[in-house]
Amino acid sequence: MTDKEIDLLLSWAVAEIIDKDKLIFELKTGKILRIKHGIDPTTPDLHLGHSVVYHKLRSFQELGHKIIILMGDFTARFGDPTGKLTARTFRTKTEVRKQSSRYKKQLGKILELKKIEFRYNSEWYDKMALDEFLRIIGNFTIHQMLERNMFQERIKNKKPILIPELIYPILQGYDSVMLKADIAVVGQDQLFNEIQARTLQPLYGQKPQAILATPLLIGLDGKQKMSQSLKNYIGITENADEMYGKTMSIPDALISHYFRLATKLPDEKIAKIENGVETKTLNPMEAKKLLAYEIVKTLHGENRARKAEKFFRETFQKKQLPSELKPLKIKKFSSLFEIIAEQKIFSRTELRRLFKQRAVEFNESVVSDINFAVNVSGVAKIGKKRFFRLEIF
Amino acid sequence: MTDKEIDLLLSWAVAEIIDKDKLIFELKTGKILRIKHGIDPTTPDLHLGHSVVYHKLRSFQELGHKIIILMGDFTARFGDPTGKLTARTFRTKTEVRKQSSRYKKQLGKILELKKIEFRYNSEWYDKMALDEFLRIIGNFTIHQMLERNMFQERIKNKKPILIPELIYPILQGYDSVMLKADIAVVGQDQLFNEIQARTLQPLYGQKPQAILATPLLIGLDGKQKMSQSLKNYIGITENADEMYGKTMSIPDALISHYFRLATKLPDEKIAKIENGVETKTLNPMEAKKLLAYEIVKTLHGENRARKAEKFFRETFQKKQLPSELKPLKIKKFSSLFEIIAEQKIFSRTELRRLFKQRAVEFNESVVSDINFAVNVSGVAKIGKKRFFRLEIF
Structure with a gap:
């Protein structure tokens, strides 16, 4: 690898690197590096926030390094401690395994699945003696673990921390020992956990892993990090039109943030777009269309991206007021009829007629049943001109 | 059991009782109760401080209840956290097992060994899956564990707490689940740990155990609790003369404390002695002789107690100044000749002659070898009148 290539690899979508010198040195040796990324298979879908890491892994994969996806x-x-939840419900092995296969499929959108080494930490933890476990955690003090910001906040807010939560970072660290990881590539929120590996690896005769942490992507709300539980996300497997439309809904202030983290556009091109918006030679709406196009292209291919752009132009942009693009937050299994009726744009009689006339569509399929219940987010089309974006909350 | 018997059982040498009403109720039902006492087999010998608990267990045993000695x-x-040590060295299984058998033998001094159910917590922990373990500790928060005074002090003094130390009380608690304990009888310093059992037992369909905690015996120094590491103890298996002599060396202020915790003398008799000392009708030295007699009697029988008293009277009391009773602190394998020579009571020539004439004794055996090295604590007798108490430190 040339210095310039290394520089790009270690600067694009990077928040922090631990042991950067070692990492550069090893990249230069030409050795095939073992690159660990751990997934906690607890939530149903991967989203654009996760994809920042996967794009980085893809780059390493293209350079010939070995990507190890560790399914936790x-x-x-038991659950990774989070700031949000205070008490975690324990999951069954079956639930977690099922979720792992869902993830694998989704990863195929970005990574070359065949070249990945898929591992499960039940391989070692299911058969580990308690004795060995206590020796492992005996290398850490409570104080060291409580340094984690999230724990400090919990303490400040007098929220409980369960003992398994305290141990979780050590277990994640020990995974690196078992995988003989040279580098861990993770989102910035996992940095603390991965650092624990660096204490353990030398005790097992290994060099401590380098860590490359990617920044956290801010969600569609423009406030909090993209997350499933906050419903401010674009799922990796969402359909192209949804993905395009959701991207169009981000606040203008995030355009640059999304270009830099969620697309693989070269720096020069991004800089040009940013400059255009800044000097007002490029309308933010147009910049977002470029962004939405790029995002859809990465995950669905160029063809689908073009179609999504067309769909957006023909439906939302031409025929509707921008205010109507705002999503309606609905509960799962809400009646489509009732949702639309509540908007007071059509009378109930009129609406009933439109259903009968097959003039109502949901996600591009005709809906004639007046009792139709919506159970996924999507776009409803009523007659020829009215569109509603429905979002399950 | 009569109310009076119960009252005596639950008041003699008792510091605290958890769930006293349940305990009284169950004692009255006549059911054979399962009484747990856990031992951490880490230090070589049991001492008088431990014996407070064992006498209490003996009382329960005499009432027909089942004593379960749980060897941890x-x-x-991994070690119970203590205030003294900050980092614990892990022990091997063999070391710990060896220590367990030593303890068993010593317990026979106080308890009827044949009627005891001896258990080892390796029975369950050696084969416990990590999965199950995490579920068990998932019933506790860090905050709950850190409430333990000892941890609070460590935090205050900025001393580290290893994570296994935090978990130790939970493991001790889970032992009660496995033993189906009705009561735990322990020294007061184990109260916190035993209380954890009360959280776990109901989760396994058991009633929470009652806990009877005995007070901690103050050591010979009159300051800190009796402990092996502080060398302020009387070992359960020490010889009668040593035991008698050491008891005579306690500060007068502790006479009552020792009578109440280390002998089984009835309350009325103790009260009478206390009253005698207070009104100065009984010399404290005489009170201590009664005390020493009782302690030796409990552990060595009446005959040996009488002999020890005689030995003390004939040697220390008649012939020596009280100041000479103060022990000389010596290193293991010190030369007896050098120790005595350093006292400057005999010239080196004179001392050499006494050795030759077989006028030197150590622990009642003649020592004629001038190179004799002392490797146990004991009494040296030089000529007919001089005695020195030697204590290995």
């Missing part, structure tokens, strides 16, 4: 199928049963 | 052969490998 043992640890996920 | 699994947990001892």
Whole structure:
């Protein structure tokens, strides 16, 4: 690898690197590096926030390095501590395994599945003696673990921390020992956990892993990090039109943030777009269309991206007021009829007639049943001109 | 059991009782209760401080209840957290097992060994899956564990707490689940740990155990609790003369404390002695002789107690100044000749002659070898009148 290539690899979508010198040195040796990324298979879908890491992994994969996806199928049963949840419900092995296969399929959108080494931490934790486990955690003090910001906040807010939560980072660290990881590539929120590996690896005769942490992508709300539980996300497997439309809904202030983290556009091109918006020679709406196009292209291919752009132009942009693009938040299994009726644009009689006349569509399929219940997010089309974006909350 | 018997059982040498009403109720039902006492087999010898608990267990045993001695052969490998030590060295299984058999033998001094159910917590912890373990500790928060005074002090003094130390009380608690304990009888310093059992037992369909905690015996120094590491103890298996002599060396202020915790003398008799000392009708030295007699009697029988009293009277009391009773602190394998020579009571020539004439004794055996090295604590007698108490430190 040339210095310039290394520089790009270690600067594009990077928040922090631990042991950067070692990492550069090893990249230069030409050795095939073992690159670990752990997934806690607990939530149903991967989203654009996760994809930042996967794009980075893809780059390493293209350079010929070995990507190891570690499914935390043992640890996920207890749950990574988060700031949000205080008490975690334990999961069954079956639940977690099922979720792992869902993830695998989704990863194929970005990574070359065949070249990945898929591992499960139940491989070692299911058969580990308690004795060995206590020796492992005996290398850490409570104080060291409580340094994690999230724990400090919990303490400040007098929220409980369960003991398995305290141990979780150590288990994640020990995974690196078992995988003989040279580098861990993770989102920035996992940095603390991965650092624990660096204490353990030398005790097992390994060099401590380098860590490359990617920044956290801000969600569609423009406030909090993209997350499933906050419903401010674009799923990796969402259909192209949804993906395009959701991207169009981000606040203008995030355009640059999304270009830099969610697309693989070269720096020069992004800089040009940013400059256009800044000097007002490029309308933010147009910049977002470029962004939405790029995002859809990455995950669905160029063809689908073009179609999504066309769909957006023909439907939302031409025929509707921008205010109507705002999503309606609905509960799962809400009646489509009732949702539309509540908008007071059509009378109930009129609406009933439109259903009968097959003039109502949901996600491009005709809906004639007046009792139709919506159970996924999507776009409803009523007659020829009215569109509603429905979002399950 | 009569109310009076119960009252005596629950008041003699008792510091605290958890769930006293349940305990009284169950004692009255006549049911054979399962009484747990856990031992962490880490230090070589049992001492008078431990015996307070064993006398209490003996009382329960005499009432027909089942005493279960739980050897913490699994947990001892990691060590109960103490205020003294900050980093614990892990022990091997063999070391701990060896120590367990030593203890068993010593327990026979106080308890009827044949009627005891001896258990080892390696029975369950050696084969416990990590999965199950995490579920068990998932019933506790860090905050709950850190409430333990000892941890609070460590935090205050900025001393580290290893994570296995935090978990230790939970493991001790889970032992009660496995033993189906009705009561735990322990020294007061184990109260916190035993209380954890009360959280776990109901989760396994058991009633929470009652806990009877005995007070901690103050050591010979009159300051800190009796402990092996502080060398302020009387060992359960020490010879009668040593035991008698050491008891005579306690500060007068502790006479009552020792009578109440280390002898089984009825309350009325103790009260009478206390009253005698207070009104100065009984010399404290005489009170201590009664005390020493009682302690030796409990552990060596009446005959040996009488002999020890005689030995003390004939040697120390008649012939020596009280100041000479103060022990000389010596290193293991010190030369007896050098120790005595350093006292400057005999010239080196004179002392050499006494050795030759077989006028030197150590622990009642003649020592004629001038190179004799002392490797146990004991009494040296030089000529007919001089005695020195030697204590290995």
